[in-house]
Structures are given as structure tokens and as C-alpha cells.
Amino acid sequence: MKVQFIKSLIKTLVGDSNFLLLKNRGDSRVFSENHNILVKEHLGSSIVVELIDGDQLSAGEITARLQYNRRFLTENKPEQGFFIFEIFIFESSPTQDRLTAINTGQFQLPGKAYLKCLSVNLTANTVERHFKVPITDLSLSKTINRLFAEGFIDLVSDNELEELVSKKEAELITKKDVPSKLPLQSKIPVVTYVLIGINILIGFLLFLFSQKSGVSYDRLLFVFGAKDNLRILSGEYWRFLTPIFLHANILHLFINCYSLFAIGVLVEKIFGSFKFAFVYLVAGITGNILSFIFSSNPGVGASGSIFGLLGALLFFGIINPALFKSHFGNNVILTILINLGYGFTNARIDNFAHIGGLIGGFLTSGVVLTSNKKHWYTNPFLYLALTILLTYSGLSYGFNNTQNKILFKINELEQLERTGNWSQTEAKAQEILRLNPSEQKLRAYTLLVLVNAQALSGNYQEAINNAEILKSIDPQIGHYLLGLLYYNTGQYDLARKELGQAKKTGVNEKVIDELLNEIESLGM
Secondary structure, three states, rough: OOOHHHHHHHHHHHHHHOEEOOOOOOOOOOOOOOOEEEEEEOOEEEEEOOOOHHHHHOOHHHHHHHHHHHHHHHOOOOOEEEEEEEEEEEEEOOOOOHHHHHHHOOEEOOEEEEEEEEEEEOOOOOOEEEOOOOOOOOHHHHHHHHHHOOOOOOOOOOHHHHHHHHHHHHHHHHHHHHHOOOOOOOOOOHHHHHHHHHHHHHHHHHHHHHHHHOOOOOHHHOOOOOOOHHHHOOOOHHHHHHHHHOOOHHHHHHHHHHHHHHHHHHHHHHOOOHHHHHHHHHHHHHHHHHHHHHHHEEEOOHHHHHHHHHHHHHHHHHHHHHHHHHHHHOHHHHHHHHHHHHHHOOOOOOOHHHHHHHHHHHHHHHHOOOOOOOOHHHOOOHHHHHHHHOOOOOHHHHOOOOHHHHHHHHHHHHHHHOOHHHHHHHHHHHHHOOOOOHHHHHHHHHHHHHHHHHHHOOOHHHHHHHHHHHHOOHHHHHHHHHHHHHHHHOOHHHHHHHHHHHHHHOHHHHHHHHHHHHHHHOOO
């Protein structure tokens, strides 16, 4: 049973995981019942798997074997990764002294190399990892458990193993002969240049129109399609797309155009123009959707789409890990982390758009970028389903979450305030406050309107109570309103105190001085 298990394991590791059976001194690969060594190169690292008949070794011999490999790693100190997995195979439970030898014989150099052990109990059909770090064992335990589940009943001959290894060796040599250049689908990145041109043209035209018409540039951004949650809630759904082509100022435009050139040229050449354009636009939309969900601030810029291109490179790395590592190393991941980290420290940067674009670009790349490797994680229908599901879920949540409901009701509150219907204004403001706005500026504005409506309706005590609450959020406005309310209700001492506090916070001193002088003239 043990011999057949070892042969089945070798067959699986060679056939499914691209291992090769190490040659002996006679330059031939011969199966051994007691000791077999399999090797492979993986992402620049050397992987060695030793299959050892543990029943043929004493505890001392196990210790000696592990010490030999330990000396090899220590003395050679490989510059690239060198990882050894020793699998000890037993007919039944190994003796305690053997287990102790296995457990204590493992070794690890910082980051570069390690020696780790597994043991197999054929009677119990179990495999035990004798280490916790690293987390991975290159699916060795998973492969062994699969063999147990299948019963490893396939009879494997020595000739069959030799033929399989020779075939695999020829296959791997053929793969190594393939040039390690990036697969380029487009020679000239036309779409990248067109997008940069569109961004510059729109920015120039808006700036020129602003100068000629006297309309502020910021106002034009809203008119021509900035992401504005309230307008999206009102049915202007095109605002999920148009912010991609708008920029807050010349510096913003320059940075995004430079970033688009630096990243877009490469991504378009790898993906091809049509796929590149699709990823770019969808990533921009998903970025604005996530911003719509979590941020009430207006937004413009192509950065969500640019993060989508970084997400596209990440997906390319999943299906072409060796190419990705050789050409990009950790640069793409570091670029993402640095930019996201900076975004979280700057309140003016819409990091939600960046994250949404990154996710959208990654998922959309899974839809359009095909791979010869047939794994579950390369299935385009999986990424299409995820893209549709997340987009639909995001939009559903965005249109129904509390934050956006509050924005919509704030708009209604502004309209009621303009009509002078103070009872309805008061009711709408209280309705908004019951939703507990998380943004302090929205809460402060609602309280301001509520205090004003209650005072104009003659509900001074309620207005004073709410002004006290407002004071804890916005001391400047809160103290000033309380001073006015106390003045209008004849509570001059309190009015003098609150107006004095308001003056210290920088409220219009002229108005406050006039009120204080009037209080003094009344002899109060």
C-alpha cells in the first residue's frame, strides 16, 4: 500500500503541479521505494519535496537527515527562495521519538529559505503538518487528502512514471523557451491619447467659458456633470459617468492626465484598445457608485478610472504571475497602497471613488481578459456575475441608505424654508434629525433651520433648547443664535453672555456690538 501511495503521489505532483523527479547519479530518473526527491521552480524560487519511508528510519536517522538539509541551507544561504518540504510516510502512527525528531528538526532562514515537515499515516488516512508558519504548504496536504479520498487505487508502473516525468520535462522546457515579454495587443495606445485629449479639451473649454461668462468654474462643474448625490437621487443618472472627464482645477487635470499616460499606455498595449476603454469607463462608473454610497461630497476626476487600470494590472498578475513579477515586482501594489494611504489622510480626496474604481477595474478585467489556464478564478462569467451583482447591490443601497435619504430631505427642507411655511419647515427638520445625520455640517444646518422656524413661529423655548444643541456642534452660530433668542425674549443678562461668547468666536463684531449697546441703553 505504501509503495502505491508514493507512486500515486509522485504522479499527481508531476502531472498537476509541474514537479520533476530528481535524476540520480546516472542521469536517469528511477523511482525508489524509500526515498524520492521532486523539484520545481516557482516564481523564481526552488521548491524541493522529499518523499521518505519513515518506517525505514530511526529517530536518530531522521534527525541526521534533517540536520544535513539544515546545514545545506545555512551554508549556501540562497539569494532566492529555497524551500524544502520533507514528507515522512508511515504505515501507521509514528513512534513518539520519531515525531519529536520531526518536530525539532525543522528550520527557517528569514524570508529566504526553510525546511518544513509533514507526516502521513496510511492506516488512518491522515496527513499532519508539523509547522504553523508559513501558512501555505503549496497544497501538499490538500493533494494527499485528495488521494486518500480517491483511494489511490490507480496502479502506477515505473515505466509510466518515467514516461510522465519525461513528458512533463519536455513540456516545461517548451514553456521556458517562450519569450518572457509582455503580450502586447495594441502597438499605439490610441484610446489613452484620445482620453487625455478629451480631458484637456473639456478643462480648457470650461475654464474659457468661465472667464468669458463670469460664471464660476466650480458652478460649471456642477452644471456639466459633477457627481452630486442630490441630483443623482433626482434622476440625473448620467452623473455616474460624466465626472470621469471633469477636473477641479489645472493641477488636478495635470496630475490625472500624467497618471493616465504613465499607466494607460501600458495597460492599453496589454489589453488592446477596446478592452482598455471598456475597463476604463466601467471602473470610473463603479468608482462614482461607491462614492455615491459613502460620500455626500461632490466629486470630479478621472482618478477612479486610473485606479481601475491598476486593478486591471492586478488581475493580469493573477493569470500571469511570473510575467507580472518579472516586469512589475511589487511596484503596482506599492503604488496602490501609497495612494490609498495618502487619500485617507487628505479629506479633499475621494478615496471611495479610488477604491470603487480599483474593484471595478479588477472585476471588469476578469470579464475581458482571457487566460489559457482553466481555473475557477479565470472564469469570465464569474467576474461578469460579480460585476453585475455588486453594481446592482451598490445602486440599491445607495438610493436607499440613510445618508442619501437625508440629502433628499435637506433639499425639501430648503424649499420649505423659502416658502416661509414655518410649521412644515419645523416638521421636516425634526424628521431629518430623527434620522440622526452622521455628518456634522448637515446636522448643524438642520438645527439652524429648525431654530429659525421655531423662533419665527413664536416657539422660543424650543428654539432655545435646540440652539443649545447647535452650540455643541457649531459654537460660533450656536452662541450667536442663543444671544438673539435671549435678546428677543427679554433675557438680557443671558443675551449679553452668549453674544460675548459669539464675539470671541469671530462672528460679525459690528452686529454684536450694536446689540450689546442696545442692551446697555436699556439699562440692563
